[in-house]
Amino acid sequence: MDNLAVPGFTASAVAVDIKGKGDGNLDMGLIVCEPRAAAAGVFTKNSMAAAPVLICRERILSGRAGAILVNSGNANCSTGEGGMTDAIRLCRRAGEMGNIPEEEVLMCSTGVIGGRLPADRMERALSHLFDNLSPDGLEQFSRAILTTDTRPKTDAVDLVLGSGEARIAGVAKGAGMIAPNMATMLAFVFTDARIPAAQLNEMITESVGRSFNNITVDGDTSTNDTVLLLASGVGPTLDDESDRTRFQQGLNEICSSLAEQIVADGEGTKKVVQISVLGAADDADADLAARAVAQSLLVKTALAAADPNWGRLVAAVGYSGALSSPEKISLNIGDVAVLRNGEPVEGYEEMAASEVMRRDRYTIEIDLGEGTGQQSILTTDLTEEYVRINSEYRT
Amino acid sequence: MDNLAVPGFTASAVAVDIKGKGDGNLDMGLIVCEPRAAAAGVFTKNSMAAAPVLICRERILSGRAGAILVNSGNANCSTGEGGMTDAIRLCRRAGEMGNIPEEEVLMCSTGVIGGRLPADRMERALSHLFDNLSPDGLEQFSRAILTTDTRPKTDAVDLVLGSGEARIAGVAKGAGMIAPNMATMLAFVFTDARIPAAQLNEMITESVGRSFNNITVDGDTSTNDTVLLLASGVGPTLDDESDRTRFQQGLNEICSSLAEQIVADGEGTKKVVQISVLGAADDADADLAARAVAQSLLVKTALAAADPNWGRLVAAVGYSGALSSPEKISLNIGDVAVLRNGEPVEGYEEMAASEVMRRDRYTIEIDLGEGTGQQSILTTDLTEEYVRINSEYRT
Numbered sequence: 001m002d003n004l005a006v007p008g009f010t011a012s013a014v015a016v017d018i019k020g021k022g023d024g025n026l027d028m029g030l031i032v033c034e035p036r037a038a039a040a041g042v043f044t045k046n047s048m049a050a051a052p053v054l055i056c057r058e059r060i061l062s063g064r065a066g067a068i069l070v071n072s073g074n075a076n077c078s079t080g081e082g083g084m085t086d087a088i089r090l091c092r093r094a095g096e097m098g099n100i101p102e103e104e105v106l107m108c109s110t111g112v113i114g115g116r117l118p119a120d121r122m123e124r125a126l127s128h129l130f131d132n133l134s135p136d137g138l139e140q141f142s143r144a145i146l147t148t149d150t151r152p153k154t155d156a157v158d159l160v161l162g163s164g165e166a167r168i169a170g171v172a173k174g175a176g177m178i179a180p181n182m183a184t185m186l187a188f189v190f191t192d193a194r195i196p197a198a199q200l201n202e203m204i205t206e207s208v209g210r211s212f213n214n215i216t217v218d219g220d221t222s223t224n225d226t227v228l229l230l231a232s233g234v235g236p237t238l239d240d241e242s243d244r245t246r247f248q249q250g251l252n253e254i255c256s257s258l259a260e261q262i263v264a265d266g267e268g269t270k271k272v273v274q275i276s277v278l279g280a281a282d283d284a285d286a287d288l289a290a291r292a293v294a295q296s297l298l299v300k301t302a303l304a305a306a307d308p309n310w311g312r313l314v315a316a317v318g319y320s321g322a323l324s325s326p327e328k329i330s331l332n333i334g335d336v337a338v339l340r341n342g343e344p345v346e347g348y349e350e351m352a353a354s355e356v357m358r359r360d361r362y363t364i365e366i367d368l369g370e371g372t373g374q375q376s377i378l379t380t381d382l383t384e385e386y387v388r389i390n391s392e393y394r395t
Numbered sequence: 396m397d398n399l400a401v402p403g404f405t406a407s408a409v410a411v412d413i414k415g416k417g418d419g420n421l422d423m424g425l426i427v428c429e430p431r432a433a434a435a436g437v438f439t440k441n442s443m444a445a446a447p448v449l450i451c452r453e454r455i456l457s458g459r460a461g462a463i464l465v466n467s468g469n470a471n472c473s474t475g476e477g478g479m480t481d482a483i484r485l486c487r488r489a490g491e492m493g494n495i496p497e498e499e500v501l502m503c504s505t506g507v508i509g510g511r512l513p514a515d516r517m518e519r520a521l522s523h524l525f526d527n528l529s530p531d532g533l534e535q536f537s538r539a540i541l542t543t544d545t546r547p548k549t550d551a552v553d554l555v556l557g558s559g560e561a562r563i564a565g566v567a568k569g570a571g572m573i574a575p576n577m578a579t580m581l582a583f584v585f586t587d588a589r590i591p592a593a594q595l596n597e598m599i600t601e602s603v604g605r606s607f608n609n610i611t612v613d614g615d616t617s618t619n620d621t622v623l624l625l626a627s628g629v630g631p632t633l634d635d636e637s638d639r640t641r642f643q644q645g646l647n648e649i650c651s652s653l654a655e656q657i658v659a660d661g662e663g664t665k666k667v668v669q670i671s672v673l674g675a676a677d678d679a680d681a682d683l684a685a686r687a688v689a690q691s692l693l694v695k696t697a698l699a700a701a702d703p704n705w706g707r708l709v710a711a712v713g714y715s716g717a718l719s720s721p722e723k724i725s726l727n728i729g730d731v732a733v734l735r736n737g738e739p740v741e742g743y744e745e746m747a748a749s750e751v752m753r754r755d756r757y758t759i760e761i762d763l764g765e766g767t768g769q770q771s772i773l774t775t776d777l778t779e780e781y782v783r784i785n786s787e788y789r790t
Contacts, residue, residue, distance in 0.1 A: 045714070046710060046713035046714045047712075047713045047714075047718075047719050047720060047721075048709050048710060048712060048713030048719065048720075048721050048724070049713070049721070075706065077706060077709070077710075077721075078705075078706055078709045078721065078724075078734065078737070078739075079739075080721075080737050080738040080739065081738070112704070112706060113704075113705075113706020113707065113709060113710060114704075114705055114706040114709070114739070223706075223709070223710045223713055297692075297781075301781075301782050301786045302786070304782065304786050305786035307786065309507070309508075309509075310473075310508075310509055311470065311472060311473055311507060311508020311509040311618075312508065314443050314472070314473045314508060314509070314618070315441060315443060315472075315508060315618050317442075317443060318441035318442045318443030318444070318618055319440070319441045319442075323442075324442050324443065325442060325443075326442075326443050326444075326472075326473065326475075329443070329473075339473065342473065342475050343475040343476075344473075344474075344475065344509070382782060383782060383786075384779035384782045384783060386692075386696075386782070387696050387699065387777060387778060387779045387781070387782055388779060391697070391699050391700035391702065
């Protein structure tokens with residue numbers, strides 16, 4: 001685990017037993033920023049967005065945040081007016097205890113949809129959370145937000161800027177319901193750099209587009225997806241174009257690292273495969289084709305079996321809606337050439353392709369031969385383990 | 396097995412060992428119509444359509460067909476120019492042997508994508524197929540077209556029309572790659588009624604829209620999907636509106652029966668679930684929502700476990716793109732009310748919902764509360780067995 005401490009931020013976690021299982025796992029966390037952070041966020045596009053997402057979406061408009069309250073085990077989604085009341089009440093109480101304006105307390109929830117939070121128990125746990133805030137608390141916090149994840153996802157980077165050194169650290173959760181547009185994922189990224197909220201907003205939107213939006217485990221977009229970027233401002237400012245570029249690159253790096261950690265921890269997943277489409281009529285077409293391949297059950301089961309059943313790749317491209325034709329498509333599995341302009345490559349050895357597919361991480365390259373559009377999506381294999389996990393999730 | 400014989404049609408089948416496995420299974424079939432049938436067809440929209448689909452699509456434009464040659468075990472797709480040459484040569488040879496104009500011989504293939512047909516062996520088998528044609532041959536034929544199917548899909552209906560009795564019989568295959576727009580499926584429907592090709596075309600298009608297009612097993616649209624409707628014309632004509640209605644109803648019935656048989660035989664499938672969306676802003680929105688739910692991996696694994704984890708249904712509606720909101724959605728699992736206008740139904744018992752979900756066949760009803768649009772889609776559970784079948788399909 002990296003050292004995740006970022007000047008200006010403290011964090012803590014506690015086991016509230018949100019699911020009522022008595023397993024003693026950490027399942028509620030708190031992050032406090034002193035002084036108030038500049039803040040930006042990106043949220044699920046799911047129209048059934050959960051109560052905490054509705055609250056975050058509205059409150060983030062001020063560009064300021066003082067605390068983030070997070071729980072796992074319960075998504076507080078499809079809980080009607082009662083669920084909204086619960087979330088507002090918890091934020092208000094946290095604001096009172098931390099001396100933070102209520103509307104600067106954000107909340108995120110992840111877990112099962114459709115049940116009410118144990119709000120009384122959670123409210124009683126707030127004093128423990130405030131009493132135990134520490135600059136090193138992000139490690140505990142990163143474990144409190146997990147659901148079916150098998151491990152925490154964290155990363156940090158130090159940047160040398162014109163007026164001093166800045167730090168970006170991130171923690172994330174997510175393992176299933178990982179989808180085209182974001183995922184059932186929460187990610188929290190912190191920096192001590194002094195950056196106005198409007199600029200944070202631009203930067204996080206760009207980073208999310210290059211990372212969390214380009215991963216897929218099962219194609220389901222969750223009701224609770226949230227990425228928050230907070231800047232405490234106790235560190236350096238971004239003084240020129242070069243600082244801004246360096247910061248954006250650092251942010252991209254952290255988001256991509258967290259996104260890749262999410263895919264690699266996908267439920268029942270044994271490998272991470274990059275689907276790279278090039279030669280598409282335009283980037284949007286490349287995106288269509290790459291997502292269709294990356295989400296095809298038949299492709300994903302073939303990946304699990306390390307079976308170079310490449311016809312399934314071709315079929316997925318064919319129904320993706322991207323301009324494509326049987327005479328122009330070319331295909332590589334790792335460095336093994338399979339198809340060239342629709343004709344089988346002479347000397348193609350299925351064994352060689354199968355060998356590539358036994359690796360933990362490799363790339364499938366599909367050239368549509370139509371133009372210069374391109375897109376890459378990270379996907380996973382689909383194993384019997386995935387089905388088992390998702391059949392038994394609540395039992 | 397129903398009696399499938401239809402006046403004017405004969406059929407046969409043979410084991411050619413297309414996959415080279417020596418299992419002795421029937422894998423090549425022939426249907427001949429004497430005299431020439433009026434014909435119409437509906438084909439995959441996949442841009443990587445297989446060679447036989449390209450041939451069928453062009454030849455069906457004449458509205459006439461004399462024979463259909465079918466093989467399983469190999470899709471003859473992504474086979475370049477060589478694959479097209481193979482298909483054309485087999486049709487030509489069949490035409491010569493059956494004294495049928497070459498352009499009235501149709502061909503359909505289903506199976507693994509990317510390998511060439513054993514065309515020499517298939518050509519040699521043609522004489523056996525022609526020698527063994529029989530009015531009762533459709534039963535054998537229905538077995539020769541299967542791939543991962545566990546059983547043949549057939550149905551027949553007799554209709555009393557104004558000028559006499561007519562018959563409609565159908566055979567189909569399909570178990571995986573069953574998708575939003577048609578499926579990896581072949582269906583052949585025969586009648587002795589005397590109906591012009593243009594009218595057959597209208598009728599089969601309507602029937603496919605109500606049946607094969609509304610089933611999903613895994614969301615993959617295949618490269619080889621084909622539905623053909625042939626009318627020998629040795630039976631009665633459709634004399635008035637009442638005859639036409641009766642015939643259309645009979646055709647709908649056969650297509651729906653075959654479609655439901657395909658879903659019920661979905662790979663690894665234990666149950667068939669109807670997803671009925673109503674109260675949508677319009678029918679197109681209902682379709683979006685129903686398909687999103689019907690194709691969600693998380694929904695399908697919950698169906699497998701008989702787990703009323705209904706939050707997954709709500710989440711899928713939310714990302715479907717259909718107009719919907721958390722305050723208006725209502726939900727029933729069978730006759731168990733779960734959600735009313737976004738609020739949990741009082742007295743809802745999870746055990747009761749779980750009991751419904753243990754049935755082989757039930758309906759989930761989702762009311763969006765936005766308008767009068769509706770759509771129903773048949774889907775299946777997703778089991779570990781599905782993953783096993785599709786990981787091991789070629790091995």
